Amino acid sequence: MANFTKALxxxxxxxxxxxxxxxxxxxxxxxxxxxxxxxRDFMAFxxxxxxxxxxxxxxxxxWQKDDLRIKSNPDLHKLWYVLLKERNMLLTMEQxxxxxxxxxxxxxxxxxxxxxxxxxxxxxxxxxxxxxxxxRGEIGEQPKETIIGPFGLPxxxxxxxxxxxxxxxxxxxxxxxxxxxxxxxxxxxxxYREKEFIEKRRQHKRDFNHVIGLxxxxxxxxxxxxxxxxxxxxxxKAKASRKYKPPPVFDD
Amino acid sequence: xxxxxxxxxxVGEWSKQYANLPDRYIKRAMEQVYWRNPKGIQYxxxxxxxxxxxxxxxxxxxSHQFYEQNAPGRLRKKVFVEPIKKWSFFRGDRVEVLVGKDxxxxxxxxxxxxxxxxxxxxxxxxxxxxxxxxxxxxxxxxQSEAPLLVTDQVALVxxxxxxxxxxxxxxxxxxxSVRVSVRTGRIIPIPATAEETIDYKSKSTYKEQPxxxxxxxxxxxxxxxxxxxxxxxxxxxxxxxxxxxPKKTYWY
Numbered sequence: 001m002a003n004f005t006k007a008l009x010x011x012x013x014x015x016x017x018x019x020x021x022x023x024x025x026x027x028x029x030x031x032x033x034x035x036x037x038x039x040r041d042f043m044a045f046x047x048x049x050x051x052x053x054x055x056x057x058x059x060x061x062x063w064q065k066d067d068l069r070i071k072s073n074p075d076l077h078k079l080w081y082v083l084l085k086e087r088n089m090l091l092t093m094e095q096x097x098x099x100x101x102x103x104x105x106x107x108x109x110x111x112x113x114x115x116x117x118x119x120x121x122x123x124x125x126x127x128x129x130x131x132x133x134x135x136r137g138e139i140g141e142q143p144k145e146t147i148i149g150p151f152g153l154p155x156x157x158x159x160x161x162x163x164x165x166x167x168x169x170x171x172x173x174x175x176x177x178x179x180x181x182x183x184x185x186x187x188x189x190x191x192y193r194e195k196e197f198i199e200k201r202r203q204h205k206r207d208f209n210h211v212i213g214l215x216x217x218x219x220x221x222x223x224x225x226x227x228x229x230x231x232x233x234x235x236x237k238a239k240a241s242r243k244y245k246p247p248p249v250f251d252d
Numbered sequence: 253x254x255x256x257x258x259x260x261x262x263v264g265e266w267s268k269q270y271a272n273l274p275d276r277y278i279k280r281a282m283e284q285v286y287w288r289n290p291k292g293i294q295y296x297x298x299x300x301x302x303x304x305x306x307x308x309x310x311x312x313x314x315s316h317q318f319y320e321q322n323a324p325g326r327l328r329k330k331v332f333v334e335p336i337k338k339w340s341f342f343r344g345d346r347v348e349v350l351v352g353k354d355x356x357x358x359x360x361x362x363x364x365x366x367x368x369x370x371x372x373x374x375x376x377x378x379x380x381x382x383x384x385x386x387x388x389x390x391x392x393x394x395q396s397e398a399p400l401l402v403t404d405q406v407a408l409v410x411x412x413x414x415x416x417x418x419x420x421x422x423x424x425x426x427x428x429s430v431r432v433s434v435r436t437g438r439i440i441p442i443p444a445t446a447e448e449t450i451d452y453k454s455k456s457t458y459k460e461q462p463x464x465x466x467x468x469x470x471x472x473x474x475x476x477x478x479x480x481x482x483x484x485x486x487x488x489x490x491x492x493x494x495x496x497x498p499k500k501t502y503w504y
Binding site for chain 2: 058059060061062067069070071072073074075076077086107108110111112114115124127128131132134135140143149150151153155159160161162163164165166172178188192210213214217218220221222224225226228229230
């Protein structure tokens with residue numbers, strides 16, 4: 001714990017209490033954030049000292065979209081930074097534990113924080129989209145379109161913002177000139193589709209044989225459940241197969 | 253990843269219910285990625301080569317033991333699992349064992365492995381496990397329960413006459429889905445322990461952790477609809493004024 005003690009020494013030299021302000025984690029109190037002191041302490045990157053070497057640190061669930069939709073924009077803005085600080089802290093602790101060959105307690109906290117951040121971002125984008133659709137008739141996000149790529153396959157193209165129109169943008173045009181020989185593209189497309197078809201057929205065959213295996217092992221199986229799980233397999237055809245050898249059923 | 257493979261390798265809902273972990277963490281802890289396509293021009297941009305077939309055992313998929321049993325490069329024979337329409341055995345259910353040396357005895361379900369259609373009945377269907385400790389005289393024997401198949405090795409007990417019965421899922425008049433004993437027509441209630449997790453006995457008795465937001469604060473509605481984007485609202489609340497007109501830009 002050499003780094004920890006060093007860090008602790010640093011924080012003492014600042015002479016500020018830290019963790020009282022770091023009380024809000026992945027689920028945080030919006031009212032408390034507004035009272036957060038402005039601290040520039042290095043120890044904010046580390047967990048509460050009580051949790052050092054703990055086997056488990058309990059935490060609640062992540063913020064769901066429905067929880068966030070009822071919060072005002074300033075609240076979400078503050079919550080974002082609380083989550084960001086918590087994520088930084090957890091990543092630091094994870095790295096520190098790795099360096100010291102120790103077990104990082106409750107790694108699911110990281111997933112809870114990241115899930116909350118994703119949900120928060122989605123809620124903010126939802127609000128912005130609603131404004132832009134109402135005011136300007138567009139979603140107001142980076143536009144995307146599906147284009148045919150250099151391999152002759154459809155791919156998503158994210159548009160970028162430029163200060164000059166594309167007709168006079170020679171550099172951009174140069175970047176777009178990655179093209180293959182059309183004969184090669186045609187040949188590639190044919191082989192690609194063939195590979196896809198073979199893979200699909202193999203998967204179907206595998207499912208078909210698996211269903212026969214199930215029928216052979218479980219003669220009293222619920223057929224509706226089987227149909228639900230393997231909708232593409234023709235069960236009558238499977239039963240007509242020579243591989244179908246169900247064991248005799250003795251009713252008692 | 254194809255649909256059936258996803259279905260086969262998916263962790264059952266009731267297997268992960270007690271641990272109360274986010275799905276994102278379970279996925280992260282389970283996955284074994286051997287190759288990810290690098291960024292750049294690729295004909296298959298986000299291809300991932302990862303382990304698809306897992307052998308589900310008594311160990312939970314996010315545990316270290318599970319990883320060891322499914323270590324990279326270790327493949328095991330396929331297990332046929334009977335498809336079931338709806339899972340109807342929960343933690344705390346009283347069941348009767350139909351096979352083995354404890355045939356006819358009743359016990360409480362305490363552990364579920366939904367991927368294999370298994371339940372563990374407390375104190376029944378036990379065997380002795382030998383723990384080797386070097387010398388034979390020092391060996392330790394531990395009694396542990398063996399799993400039982402829900403399809404034909406256990407049956408739920410009707411609470412009215414305490415006898416094993418086949419069940420059916422039906423709807424009550426209020427639209428609630430309940431388990432009904434086929435023999436007597438009585439409802440078999442789902443026990444309260446079914447929703448118990450490692451963090452709480454029931455949702456109402458959850459003990460708040462230091463970094464949690466209180467339930468009242470989460471439910472508080474602070475959002476007020478206004479014709480603003482998120483950024484406009486934040487700038488207004490922070491007193492930032494921006495009246496420059498941006499230059500015309502082009503998206504392509």
